[in-house]
Amino acid sequence: MSENLPIPVIVAGANGKMGRETIKAIANAPDMTLIGAIDRTHIGEDIGEVVGIGALEIPVTNDLEVMLAQGAQEKQLSVVVDFTHPDGIYDRVRSAIAYGVRPVIGTTGLTEAQIHDLTVFADKASMGCLIVPNFSIGMILLQQAAIAASQYFQHVEILELHHNQKADAPSGTAVKTAQMLSELGKTFNPPSVVEKENFAGARGAVVGENIRLHSVRLPGLLAHQEVIFGAPGEIYSLRHDTSDRACYMPGVLLAIRRVLQLKSLIYGLEKVL
Amino acid sequence: MSENLPIPVIVAGANGKMGRETIKAIANAPDMTLIGAIDRTHIGEDIGEVVGIGALEIPVTNDLEVMLAQGAQEKQLSVVVDFTHPDGIYDRVRSAIAYGVRPVIGTTGLTEAQIHDLTVFADKASMGCLIVPNFSIGMILLQQAAIAASQYFQHVEILELHHNQKADAPSGTAVKTAQMLSELGKTFNPPSVVEKENFAGARGAVVGENIRLHSVRLPGLLAHQEVIFGAPGEIYSLRHDTSDRACYMPGVLLAIRRVLQLKSLIYGLEKVL
Amino acid sequence: MSENLPIPVIVAGANGKMGRETIKAIANAPDMTLIGAIDRTHIGEDIGEVVGIGALEIPVTNDLEVMLAQGAQEKQLSVVVDFTHPDGIYDRVRSAIAYGVRPVIGTTGLTEAQIHDLTVFADKASMGCLIVPNFSIGMILLQQAAIAASQYFQHVEILELHHNQKADAPSGTAVKTAQMLSELGKTFNPPSVVEKENFAGARGAVVGENIRLHSVRLPGLLAHQEVIFGAPGEIYSLRHDTSDRACYMPGVLLAIRRVLQLKSLIYGLEKVL
Amino acid sequence: MSENLPIPVIVAGANGKMGRETIKAIANAPDMTLIGAIDRTHIGEDIGEVVGIGALEIPVTNDLEVMLAQGAQEKQLSVVVDFTHPDGIYDRVRSAIAYGVRPVIGTTGLTEAQIHDLTVFADKASMGCLIVPNFSIGMILLQQAAIAASQYFQHVEILELHHNQKADAPSGTAVKTAQMLSELGKTFNPPSVVEKENFAGARGAVVGENIRLHSVRLPGLLAHQEVIFGAPGEIYSLRHDTSDRACYMPGVLLAIRRVLQLKSLIYGLEKVL
Structure with a gap:
């Protein structure tokens, strides 16, 4: 059955502090598979090597569009986890939804008006989207x-x-x-x-x-x-x-699993616990 | 409306450590009125004086039957709170139910078989009864x-x-x-x-x-x-x-209020929280 | 040897919160003997009965002078512990020193000038005196x-x-x-x-x-x-x-023992620890 | 005045967990100067680069003798800090003392008999030596x-x-x-x-x-x-x-300063606190 295939996940901000932990957590999660790593640094290098866990055969890229397009072609519903920075976050979420890739957003900076717009947009598309200020x-x-x-x-x-x-x-x-x-x-x-x-x-x-x-x-x-x-x-x-960002990883993995079951934008991990 | 009348309460073991706290708590609860105080000591004395909060016009007695009969005649459903000791606790609970006075039992010592019997007995009578090992x-x-x-x-x-x-x-x-x-x-x-x-x-x-x-x-x-x-x-x-038995009093008062809404025997305050 | 005789102790403010604890602590201390209990209440009653530990054969009195005179006549150096209130505390300390009874003062209210005067006075008399803001x-x-x-x-x-x-x-x-x-x-x-x-x-x-x-x-x-x-x-x-005034009693007993070894006024228990 | 010259320090086990912290701490200590870094790994590389704080112009070596000889030639009394492992620790301490370089030993594994021997040896040489099981x-x-x-x-x-x-x-x-x-x-x-x-x-x-x-x-x-x-x-x-080995560094730096003032072997940092 297709439900048993691992969830394809793209990580944006893959070499940031949270991104690195997320790469490691996904590599250890049997129900997920990393399909893309986006960062401004280490472009072209294997993200597994970059974060120190050995080759994952996923080169770092800085082209979100290409990654989203790839996510859209996966057999399974795919997810993009965003731990980047406030600049352009609205556009990135909107792009992901447009491509049919579910966003899990750990990046801050969305205004209330932007969240409202994205809620309407996700609703129309019947697409799950999770904005999570606190993954603990x-x-x-x-x-x-x-x-x-x-x-x-x-x-x-x-x-x-x-x-x-x-x-x-x-x-x-x-x-x-x-x-x-x-x-x-x-x-x-x-x-x-x-x-x-x-x-x-x-x-x-x-x-x-x-x-x-x-x-x-x-x-x-x-x-x-x-x-x-x-x-x-x-x-x-x-x-x-x-004492360590590792404590956020159960929440990040839970968010990835839950966002696939949603049909709309949800703010706060506590709503899906 | 009759619902707004205070709940008549009898306290058995009124001069024990928990009983004394319970007398004080009921005296301060606007929705309750003490109608009886049972103890083996200080018989005939005003229980308010005994516990040091001034006269309550309720003399200590050691005759449970008389108190239950009085409780049965109140306009409101009445409650008996029992903080005595294991000897005879089964009979006291059964008597209370028979008189139509709801028991709140803080006394230990009931066997599983006795609790089963009392559960059947309370069920048939459609009477609330609360056995509470922990009022905190x-x-x-x-x-x-x-x-x-x-x-x-x-x-x-x-x-x-x-x-x-x-x-x-x-x-x-x-x-x-x-x-x-x-x-x-x-x-x-x-x-x-x-x-x-x-x-x-x-x-x-x-x-x-x-x-x-x-x-x-x-x-x-x-x-x-x-x-x-x-x-x-x-x-x-x-x-x-x-740090003080006072911490059990919110639980005791809650049990008194809740037992009136029950139609059967419940074990554990957590079930009615 | 005379050093092995118990220390005679007078407690002023014997029925206050600290005084009551002190009476109990002295009654349990093998190296001390209560010789006087001063209070404004329960005059004439046995202080042991007043604090609930059974008769000590010491009636409560409110006459400090008589007690100090008695302390002065003991075979051992005697001590007066004062847990009363600020009014008249200066005069009480001075009287005690004049009578040759060592003061342990838990009462607040002495001004810096008064403490200075008392220090000079105790020095001249080569008398120990302990002022203790904190007995813990x-x-x-x-x-x-x-x-x-x-x-x-x-x-x-x-x-x-x-x-x-x-x-x-x-x-x-x-x-x-x-x-x-x-x-x-x-x-x-x-x-x-x-x-x-x-x-x-x-x-x-x-x-x-x-x-x-x-x-x-x-x-x-x-x-x-x-x-x-x-x-x-x-x-x-x-x-x-x-959690309980009992915690101050080791400090009170220590102060009673230490004040006998002093030849001057000391402020603070930490100085004699 | 010569006393104001920085203390020359050699670190053995420079790329171990404690060694790396020690390199960083010495680099930040105004009264110390790193003169040697000994390790089995990264030989020939700059130890500052190895531990990630930028070049210190001190290449890693694995030749203790050469380093001790260099320490012996410094204008100031010099110190060797040892965070290696039990094998050969006795010989390393003895060598250092023989060269006139004061040892600060964080490595475990010395037997009581060995410590006794080293104590006698240091005494004869009037040389300070500190063995420190706990630097906190x-x-x-x-x-x-x-x-x-x-x-x-x-x-x-x-x-x-x-x-x-x-x-x-x-x-x-x-x-x-x-x-x-x-x-x-x-x-x-x-x-x-x-x-x-x-x-x-x-x-x-x-x-x-x-x-x-x-x-x-x-x-x-x-x-x-x-x-x-x-x-x-x-x-x-x-x-x-x-929460971090950084907490041991004040103790390591203190040990380096204190060992210079000693004329014998001392066991335990608490003795020189």
């Missing part, structure tokens, strides 16, 4: 568990800890967690005393429905988020620690 | 989040930490968590190396489908459980810390 | 370990977590830790990027030599402090969790 | 803080967590910590109840003076050790997390 299944599980807990807990604070090369605080993912909890229709942390900060900032930032976020920055840290729920006599805490 | 909503949320995570993680270990007055290891709740994960139909922690314990016991106990449990015992600890999932590049951990 | 040996160990680590680490942040009944942030003890590290003659946390707070307060408060403090407040928390040092490739963290 | 200053600080805490706490357990590629349990460093605490002349963890393991191994391994060790193994973990002290009402815990 662990983080999505944490966020879903936090949403479940929010039904029963009135008090929550979020702590995130990152290396001191990170300029922004709080981390985008921690803000996202706070926003997800804030959309549940309640205000957290009803006060029990009049608080007083003797040193400004001690109580952290307030995001969404009165959720406090605290950002620690130190060399030696990697990327950590902890959501702490409290109630009289108990603390329930959810923590996610990331 | 936080712990149930942790266990449910762990079950959700088990779909995506292949590796997990459990750490539990308690004060050094606790004789048994691992804690019953940690074993229960391991058993819940083990019922999902997979074996965890496929080995990647041949492990070697240079000091016996270092790698903890194996429970269920190859889940390792580690029990720490120290004065200064209270009751803590941590479920740690691992995958390449990431750790996802769920932790519950208990 | 665990916290002192943490602070000393943090000072040792500061020699080798350039980056540190402090996290403190307390129940949501605590109004002030950061906690006084966390500020104290930051100040102790700041007195070592270096500035911590040289920046490696230009930081940007997208939500004000995310990066916490700055105390002393550029040390960040973060204060979490949730019901279910007790009193926790964590000092986190970071360097490339490693994190070294020190954490102290307090 | 953070871990040494943790161990020293644990020793300080052991004076005041009677109860302690150790938790160590590593990736699931690690075969041995407990980790050597955790065993070492337990042994250091056990040499202080007391037995820890006096029992307060008769413990019962319902699943064998739950309470971990017993090492030294009744200290429990627990070893967690999961993918996603790196290398973590936590020493947990408990007393009534409090927990004091010390934790070290390692």
Whole structure:
């Protein structure tokens, strides 16, 4: 049966940090086969050699059109995974859909208006497309568990800890967690005393429905988020620690499998988990 | 409308550790009214005075039958919460059902055969009855989040930490968590190396489908459980810390509300969450 | 030998929260004997009965002078432990020294000028006196370990977590830790990027030599402090969790033993550890 | 003044994991200068290019004698850092001392008898030599803080967590910590109840003076050790997390500086901290 043939996958941005991990992950996935590797560097070289896992017989190219055309001719529905950069991302997604190659987009930079246009375009074509700001299944599980807990807990604070090369605080993912909890229709942390900060900032930032976020920055840290729920006599805490981009690969592979089953554009891996 | 009348509640074991907390919690719950307090001690005294929250006009009695008869005469469906001890618990549950008073049972000691009998008995009477080994909503949320995570993680270990007055290891709740994960139909922690314990016991106990449990015992600890999932590049951990029996009260109040909506016997608060 | 006789101890504020714990701790200390209990409440009652450990044959009194006179007549050097309140604390310490009874002062409220006066007064009398803002040996160990680590680490942040009944942030003890590290003659946390707070307060408060403090407040928390040092490739963290005033008793008993060996006024338990 | 000239350093095992980090660290240390790089691979290539930091004008060689002779001719006292392997390590240390080049030895495999011989040999020559099983200053600080805490706490357990590629349990460093605490002349963890393991191994391994060790193994973990002290009402815990060999470099550089001030063989970086 044709369903058992491996999924043909093209990786754009194949020599970037996420792209390299993706090449390795696809090479190890028995239900997938790499059919193309797009990058601006190492053109003509074998992508397997480039990422250090031995020859894959796939030379790097920088011609997306040719690759999409090839993807369109595969016996199986094919997928293009994009880990490039914001410039031209709208056009690349649109091209892929036009060719009938399902896009899995890890690249940021699409505006809301562009996402709307692409949604309409994918709908008309009955084509699956996944835009994924966060491929970490662990983080999505944490966020879903936090949403479940929010039904029963009135008090929550979020702590995130990152290396001191990170300029922004709080981390985008921690803000996202706070926003997800804030959309549940309640205000957290009803006060029990009049608080007083003797040193400004001690109580952290307030995001969404009165959720406090605290950002620690130190060399030696990697990327950590902890959501702490409290109630009289108990603390329930959810923590996610990331030490390597390898942690995103289960999410990338899942996205590749799921996008084939979709008939429209979906934003967020949590929608297909 | 009659639905807005408070729920009449009888507490058996009213002067025990859980009973005292329950009396206080009901006194603070706007949708409940205490109608009876049963205990072997302080008979005739006002239970409010006994637990230190001021008069409630409810004298302690040791006559369950009289209380159940009174509960049966209330305009609203009434509930009896039992935090006593194993002796005679079967008869007390059966009596309550016979009187039409819904039981919420926190007392241990019912055998599987007795639970089966009571299930049949409650069914015939179309009466709600809740047997609850663990009233901690936080712990149930942790266990449910762990079950959700088990779909995506292949590796997990459990750490539990308690004060050094606790004789048994691992804690019953940690074993229960391991058993819940083990019922999902997979074996965890496929080995990647041949492990070697240079000091016996270092790698903890194996429970269920190859889940390792580690029990720490120290004065200064209270009751803590941590479920740690691992995958390449990431750790996802769920932790519950208990410092006071107050943490069980949201579960007790929820059980009281839910048992009124049931028509049969249910085992476990997680079933009605 | 007279040195082996138990140390006679008077407790002022015997029925306060710290006083009650101190009465129990002295009753269990083989090298001490309670000779007096001072409080405004329960006058004339046996302090052992008042704190719930059975008769100690020591009636509560509110006459400090009489007790100090009695302490002065003991065969052994005697000690008065004061857990009362700021009003009149200066006079109480001075009286004790005048009577030759060594004071261990847990009560706050002495001004710097008063402490100076008392230091001179104790010096002249060659009398030991201990003023102790923090009796937690665990916290002192943490602070000393943090000072040792500061020699080798350039980056540190402090996290403190307390129940949501605590109004002030950061906690006084966390500020104290930051100040102790700041007195070592270096500035911590040289920046490696230009930081940007997208939500004000995310990066916490700055105390002393550029040390960040973060204060979490949730019901279910007790009193926790964590000092986190970071360097490339490693994190070294020190954490102290307090769940009961019992944790201060080793420090109180140590202070009673040490004050007898002193000939002058000492401020801070860490000086005699 | 000659003291201000940089320290000449030879690295043996320059292309191993620790050697590569050491090359980078020396290149960045203003008070050191690399004068030789020894390895079996990449002979003749510039070691700076080999480790990816650009040319250092130091070609890799595999001739230790030539390098030691060169080190002996430097105007400054010179140091050889050895991160090779057990074979021949005794001879290499002896050679270095004979040449007047101070050895810093990170290689394992020296027997106690060999260390004794080398100690005598270095003593006679009044030559500094450092054998360092653990270059992590953070871990040494943790161990020293644990020793300080052991004076005041009677109860302690150790938790160590590593990736699931690690075969041995407990980790050597955790065993070492337990042994250091056990040499202080007391037995820890006096029992307060008769413990019962319902699943064998739950309470971990017993090492030294009744200290429990627990070893967690999961993918996603790196290398973590936590020493947990408990007393009534409090927990004091010390934790070290390692994510990169970079964390050993401050210890390597410190060892290089310290070995020049020594006149004999010292075992353990903690002795010169």
